[in-house]
Amino acid sequence: LDQAFHRINLDAANPKQLRKTILRKGHLPDVITEVVEEFQIDLVVMGNTGHSDAIPVFMGSSAIKTVRALPKCPVLVVPREKECEIPFEIAFTADYNHNYDAQVLHPLTYMAKVCDAAVRIIHINEEGRLSNKQKANLNTLRDYLGDIRHTIHWMPDFSSKTEVINTFIKELGIGMLAMIYYRHGFLGTLMRERVIKRISFEIDVPLLIIPESY
Numbered sequence: 028l029d030q031a032f033h034r035i036n037l038d039a040a041n042p043k044q045l046r047k048t049i050l051r052k053g054h055l056p057d058v059i060t061e062v063v064e065e066f067q068i069d070l071v072v073m074g075n076t077g078h079s080d081a082i083p084v085f086m087g088s089s090a091i092k093t094v095r096a097l098p099k100c101p102v103l104v105v106p107r108e109k110e111c112e113i114p115f116e117i118a119f120t121a122d123y124n125h126n127y128d129a130q131v132l133h134p135l136t137y138m139a140k141v142c143d144a145a146v147r148i149i150h151i152n153e154e155g156r157l158s159n160k161q162k163a164n165l166n167t168l169r170d171y172l173g174d175i176r177h178t179i180h181w182m183p184d185f186s187s188k189t190e191v192i193n194t195f196i197k198e199l200g201i202g203m204l205a206m207i208y209y210r211h212g213f214l215g216t217l218m219r220e221r222v223i224k225r226i227s228f229e230i231d232v233p234l235l236i237i238p239e240s241y
Contacts, residue, residue, distance in 0.1 A: 055089055056096035063100050070134065072103045075234070086217075086234075094208060094236050101134040104234040111233055114202025117144045118195060122151070123161035125209065125239070127168045134237050135205050136175060145176040147199060151191055152181045188213060196232060205235040 051058045059071060075090050086094075090104050105111055117139055139146050148168070157165065169177070182191045196204065206214045214236070 056092040059093055060096050063097060068100060070101050070103060071097060072105065074107050075104045098238050099240070101238065102236045104236065106231055106233065109231060112202065113142050113144075114138075114233070115142065115144050116147060116199060116201045117142070117203045117205055117235075118147045118149055118192075118199070118201040119205045120149045120151075120192065120213070121165075121168065122153075122213070123157060123164040123168075125207070125212075126164055127171060129171055131207065131237060131239065132168070132171045134235060136172065138203070138205070138235060139172075139175045142203075144202070145178070146172060146205075147195075147201065148177060148179045149192065149195055150179065150181055151184055151188055153184050189217070193230075196230070201232055203233045203235060204230060205237065207237045207239055209239050 049062060051061070053061075062068065063071065071093065073090060073093060075087055086104060090102070094102050117135070119135060135146065138144070154161075165179075180195065182195060184191075192204070195201065208214050
């Protein structure tokens with residue numbers, strides 16, 4: 028632990044940051060939950076080891092269990108063995124089926140402002156046209172984004188949504204992907220074990236997972 032702490036300080040020295048180590052025994056998601064509650068943590072950052080039998084998968088089991096254990100704290104999952112830079116383009120997936128509020132969107136808007144990044148909203152065109160409810164939710168989303176640079180992108184409904192997202196990330200030079208975790212939504216589906224084993228899907232950029240409520 029001391030060696031890892033020393034290496035982090037050498038690789039990412041920042042006089043504005045106060046860093047400390049916490050060593051506790053227990054199941055990782057349970058320990059993280061305890062620390063989040065004890066120290067009022069605003070964001071959990073963890074590495075992703077999403078590989079199974081040499082096949083790239085969406086997220087490793089530790090990351091998935093941690094996200095599920097933290098219904099009120101965002102998690103930033105960083106891809107393993109990747110040099111991550113400040114993201115100037117953040118992709119945000121949205122189906123517009125849920126209403127948005129300032130608190131839920133805060134991790135996204137905060138990250139965009141801190142990084143001076145544009146938000147690229149991805150909507151996969153499954154329905155052909157938006158319902159009145161979806162239009163209202165889209166307008167609410169844009170209102171909360173305010174003066175943050177943002178654009179809306181309607182993507183074709185490929186056979187695989189993961190293919191759509193990966194194509195979008197590569198073509199637009201996206202530096203971070205943000206998704207809201209709805210248990211019965213697209214991200215919730217991807218995080219189910221049987222789906223993970225069936226889908227080869229690896230993200231090469233940090234993934235910001237936002238809980239649906241605080």
